[in-house]
Amino acid sequence: AIQSRSLPEKINLASRAIAADDLYVDSYIIRGQTYLRIASLAFVKKSSRSELNAYVEQAIADFDRALRLDPSSTWALLGRGDAFTWQKKLEQAAGDYERILSLDPLFDVARQRLIALYTTIAKKQTATRQWRQALATLDRVFRPDTPQSWVAQEKEAYLLRSRIYTELGELERAVDDLTGVIRVDPSNRQALLQRAKLYRRLLQGRQAKDDFERACGFGLEEACAELH
Numbered sequence: 001a002i003q004s005r006s007l008p009e010k011i012n013l014a015s016r017a018i019a020a021d022d023l024y025v026d027s028y029i030i031r032g033q034t035y036l037r038i039a040s041l042a043f044v045k046k047s048s049r050s051e052l053n054a055y056v057e058q059a060i061a062d063f064d065r066a067l068r069l070d071p072s073s074t075w076a077l078l079g080r081g082d083a084f085t086w087q088k089k090l091e092q093a094a095g096d097y098e099r100i101l102s103l104d105p106l107f108d109v110a111r112q113r114l115i116a117l118y119t120t121i122a123k124k125q126t127a128t129r130q131w132r133q134a135l136a137t138l139d140r141v142f143r144p145d146t147p148q149s150w151v152a153q154e155k156e157a158y159l160l161r162s163r164i165y166t167e168l169g170e171l172e173r174a175v176d177d178l179t180g181v182i183r184v185d186p187s188n189r190q191a192l193l194q195r196a197k198l199y200r201r202l203l204q205g206r207q208a209k210d211d212f213e214r215a216c217g218f219g220l221e222e223a224c225a226e227l228h
Helices: 007-020 025-044 049-069 074-086 090-103 108-127 131-139 148-152 155-167 171-184 189-201 205-217 221-226
Strands: none
Touching: 007 025, 025 049, 025 074, 049 074, 074 090, 074 108, 090 108, 108 131, 108 155, 131 155, 148 155, 148 171, 155 171, 155 189, 171 189, 189 205, 189 221, 205 221
């Protein structure tokens, strides 16, 4: 089942493995992952929502069974978290991803999922001007145990938090977040432009001019216009 590229065959073989030994955790994980893959393909083909939901529910049932057999199965937790994300049950998905990292702090896929999920939640909160709630959500992205090398993965979250700090008038903090983004992505034109504007508001003209020039050099016309 693992090696097969045919999704129906994967389902069939995993089901036969379960029939042969219904206490074998991997069989449920493989079948659950396959149901999610089928749901993904059905989504691309614009299948009905009810069809998608059926595949996702089947996946959750398999991951639940795997977790009853082995509550510490990180792959079962990942699969169920992904299925909850499909269902837009974001807090439940986050709970599964958080559980994975408590079991295995080096499980990078779960960390990536959490970053994307919390950033999505914070975006929705920002859209309705729930600034403080969005900040609290983003605080869950920036974990103290996260290696510095993960800043690039968190870039979108830093940009969003900078925007929130700007809305709240906390300009120095907004600058700090943009500086973090520019450190890992020196050619990020929008980050340079926004930091330049913040420097100008903070009456730091030299730094503002430098950032406008750099953004202009990367082809951002808005930044070039600020220099005239």
